[in-house]
Amino acid sequence: MAAVTTARAASQRPPAHPAHSAAPEPPDSFWYSVKCRVLGPPLVTGQLASERLSRPLALGVLSYREVVSVYTRAGGSYVVARGNFGPRVAQVAAVALLIDYVVTVAVQTAAGSAAIVSAFPALSRVPVIGPKILLVISVTAIGVMCLGNLRGIREAGRAFALPTYLFAGSS
Numbered sequence: 001m002a003a004v005t006t007a008r009a010a011s012q013r014p015p016a017h018p019a020h021s022a023a024p025e026p027p028d029s030f031w032y033s034v035k036c037r038v039l040g041p042p043l044v045t046g047q048l049a050s051e052r053l054s055r056p057l058a059l060g061v062l063s064y065r066e067v068v069s070v071y072t073r074a075g076g077s078y079v080v081a082r083g084n085f086g087p088r089v090a091q092v093a094a095v096a097l098l099i100d101y102v103v104t105v106a107v108q109t110a111a112g113s114a115a116i117v118s119a120f121p122a123l124s125r126v127p128v129i130g131p132k133i134l135l136v137i138s139v140t141a142i143g144v145m146c147l148g149n150l151r152g153i154r155e156a157g158r159a160f161a162l163p164t165y166l167f168a169g170s171s
Contacts, residue, residue, distance in 0.1 A: 105142060113137040 036042075071080050077097060082090035113134045117123050123133050148159045 005146060105145075109138040110134070111139050 067080055071083070074081070075092040078090050081093040117133055117135055123137075124130050126133060129136050148156045151159070
Protein backbone atom coordinates (compact mmCIF):
# COMPACT_ATOMS: atom_id res chain seq x y z
CA MET A 1 0.00 0.00 0.00
CA ALA A 2 2.86 2.38 0.81
CA ALA A 3 4.34 1.88 -2.65
CA VAL A 4 1.04 2.84 -4.28
CA THR A 5 0.71 6.08 -2.29
CA THR A 6 4.34 6.97 -3.03
CA ALA A 7 3.79 6.40 -6.74
CA ARG A 8 0.56 8.40 -6.63
CA ALA A 9 2.26 11.27 -4.75
CA ALA A 10 5.11 11.29 -7.27
CA SER A 11 2.66 11.46 -10.17
CA GLN A 12 0.79 14.40 -8.55
CA ARG A 13 3.95 16.38 -7.84
CA PRO A 14 4.50 19.28 -10.29
CA PRO A 15 7.38 18.74 -12.73
CA ALA A 16 10.71 20.15 -11.60
CA HIS A 17 12.05 23.28 -13.25
CA PRO A 18 14.68 22.29 -15.86
CA ALA A 19 17.36 24.41 -14.19
CA HIS A 20 16.72 22.69 -10.85
CA SER A 21 16.39 19.17 -12.20
CA ALA A 22 20.02 18.95 -13.28
CA ALA A 23 22.44 17.66 -10.71
CA PRO A 24 24.61 20.34 -9.11
CA GLU A 25 28.12 20.62 -10.38
CA PRO A 26 30.66 18.69 -8.36
CA PRO A 27 33.06 20.92 -6.44
CA ASP A 28 36.05 19.54 -8.32
CA SER A 29 34.76 20.39 -11.82
CA PHE A 30 36.26 23.14 -13.95
CA TRP A 31 33.00 25.11 -14.27
CA TYR A 32 32.40 25.02 -10.53
CA SER A 33 35.79 26.64 -9.94
CA VAL A 34 35.11 29.25 -12.64
CA LYS A 35 31.73 30.01 -11.06
CA CYS A 36 33.33 30.36 -7.62
CA ARG A 37 35.96 32.74 -9.00
CA VAL A 38 33.36 34.92 -10.70
CA LEU A 39 30.58 34.83 -8.10
CA GLY A 40 32.57 34.09 -4.96
CA PRO A 41 32.25 31.13 -2.62
CA PRO A 42 28.79 29.75 -1.88
CA LEU A 43 26.99 31.20 1.12
CA VAL A 44 26.47 29.04 4.13
CA THR A 45 22.97 28.78 5.57
CA GLY A 46 23.59 31.33 8.32
CA GLN A 47 24.59 33.97 5.78
CA LEU A 48 21.58 33.32 3.56
CA ALA A 49 19.13 34.77 6.07
CA SER A 50 20.89 38.14 6.08
CA GLU A 51 21.21 38.17 2.28
CA ARG A 52 17.47 37.85 1.60
CA LEU A 53 15.43 40.81 0.46
CA SER A 54 13.01 42.09 3.05
CA ARG A 55 9.33 41.97 2.09
CA PRO A 56 9.01 45.75 1.56
CA LEU A 57 12.16 45.83 -0.56
CA ALA A 58 11.00 42.86 -2.62
CA LEU A 59 7.63 44.57 -3.10
CA GLY A 60 9.43 47.74 -4.22
CA VAL A 61 11.52 45.79 -6.74
CA LEU A 62 8.46 44.04 -8.13
CA SER A 63 6.51 47.32 -8.29
CA TYR A 64 9.39 49.01 -10.10
CA ARG A 65 9.54 46.17 -12.63
CA GLU A 66 5.81 46.49 -13.25
CA VAL A 67 6.02 50.28 -13.72
CA VAL A 68 8.93 49.90 -16.14
CA SER A 69 7.04 47.33 -18.19
CA VAL A 70 3.87 49.49 -18.33
CA TYR A 71 5.51 52.87 -19.04
CA THR A 72 7.86 52.09 -21.92
CA ARG A 73 8.04 55.60 -23.40
CA ALA A 74 10.27 58.47 -22.33
CA GLY A 75 9.27 60.75 -19.48
CA GLY A 76 10.24 58.82 -16.38
CA SER A 77 8.83 59.78 -13.00
CA TYR A 78 6.87 62.71 -14.41
CA VAL A 79 4.83 60.55 -16.79
CA VAL A 80 4.20 57.87 -14.16
CA ALA A 81 3.14 60.44 -11.54
CA ARG A 82 0.93 62.33 -14.00
CA GLY A 83 -0.77 59.16 -15.18
CA ASN A 84 -1.43 57.83 -11.68
CA PHE A 85 -1.74 60.87 -9.41
CA GLY A 86 -2.41 63.94 -11.56
CA PRO A 87 -0.49 67.04 -12.65
CA ARG A 88 0.31 68.42 -9.17
CA VAL A 89 2.14 65.31 -8.04
CA ALA A 90 3.81 65.14 -11.45
CA GLN A 91 5.17 68.66 -10.96
CA VAL A 92 6.55 67.67 -7.56
CA ALA A 93 8.27 64.68 -9.18
CA ALA A 94 9.68 66.93 -11.91
CA VAL A 95 11.03 69.45 -9.38
CA ALA A 96 12.56 66.64 -7.34
CA LEU A 97 14.30 65.33 -10.46
CA LEU A 98 15.63 68.78 -11.35
CA ILE A 99 17.00 69.31 -7.85
CA ASP A 100 18.54 65.83 -7.96
CA TYR A 101 20.24 66.53 -11.28
CA VAL A 102 21.64 69.88 -10.11
CA VAL A 103 22.95 68.44 -6.85
CA THR A 104 24.46 65.46 -8.69
CA VAL A 105 26.36 67.74 -11.08
CA ALA A 106 27.52 69.99 -8.23
CA VAL A 107 28.79 67.14 -6.08
CA GLN A 108 30.49 65.30 -8.94
CA THR A 109 32.26 68.34 -10.34
CA ALA A 110 33.37 69.44 -6.87
CA ALA A 111 34.76 65.96 -6.16
CA GLY A 112 36.45 65.81 -9.56
CA SER A 113 37.97 69.26 -9.10
CA ALA A 114 39.29 68.32 -5.67
CA ALA A 115 40.77 65.13 -7.10
CA ILE A 116 42.54 67.08 -9.86
CA VAL A 117 43.95 69.63 -7.41
CA SER A 118 45.09 66.87 -5.03
CA ALA A 119 46.80 65.08 -7.95
CA PHE A 120 48.45 68.33 -9.12
CA PRO A 121 48.97 70.54 -6.02
CA ALA A 122 50.88 73.11 -8.06
CA LEU A 123 47.56 74.25 -9.52
CA SER A 124 46.64 75.86 -6.21
CA ARG A 125 49.68 78.15 -6.51
CA VAL A 126 48.77 79.54 -9.95
CA PRO A 127 48.87 83.35 -9.80
CA VAL A 128 45.54 85.20 -9.71
CA ILE A 129 43.27 82.11 -9.66
CA GLY A 130 45.21 79.96 -7.17
CA PRO A 131 42.80 80.20 -4.24
CA LYS A 132 39.78 79.88 -6.56
CA ILE A 133 41.16 76.98 -8.63
CA LEU A 134 38.42 74.57 -7.50
CA LEU A 135 35.74 76.99 -8.67
CA VAL A 136 37.49 77.58 -12.00
CA ILE A 137 37.89 73.85 -12.70
CA SER A 138 34.27 73.12 -11.69
CA VAL A 139 32.76 75.89 -13.82
CA THR A 140 34.97 74.92 -16.77
CA ALA A 141 33.96 71.25 -16.50
CA ILE A 142 30.26 72.15 -16.33
CA GLY A 143 30.65 74.49 -19.31
CA VAL A 144 32.37 71.80 -21.38
CA MET A 145 29.64 69.28 -20.50
CA CYS A 146 26.91 71.79 -21.39
CA LEU A 147 28.48 72.58 -24.75
CA GLY A 148 28.96 68.89 -25.48
CA ASN A 149 25.36 68.05 -24.62
CA LEU A 150 23.96 71.01 -26.58
CA ARG A 151 25.61 69.67 -29.75
CA GLY A 152 23.31 66.63 -29.80
CA ILE A 153 23.28 63.14 -28.42
CA ARG A 154 25.45 61.53 -31.11
CA GLU A 155 28.16 64.21 -30.90
CA ALA A 156 28.03 64.16 -27.09
CA GLY A 157 28.45 60.39 -27.15
CA ARG A 158 31.54 60.72 -29.31
CA ALA A 159 33.01 63.54 -27.23
CA PHE A 160 32.48 61.83 -23.87
CA ALA A 161 33.38 58.30 -24.99
CA LEU A 162 37.16 58.66 -24.70
CA PRO A 163 37.17 60.08 -21.13
CA THR A 164 34.69 57.39 -20.09
CA TYR A 165 36.81 54.60 -21.57
CA LEU A 166 39.97 56.03 -19.99
CA PHE A 167 38.27 56.17 -16.59
CA ALA A 168 36.90 52.64 -16.90
CA GLY A 169 40.29 51.35 -18.01
CA SER A 170 42.15 53.03 -15.16
CA SER A 171 40.26 51.26 -12.38
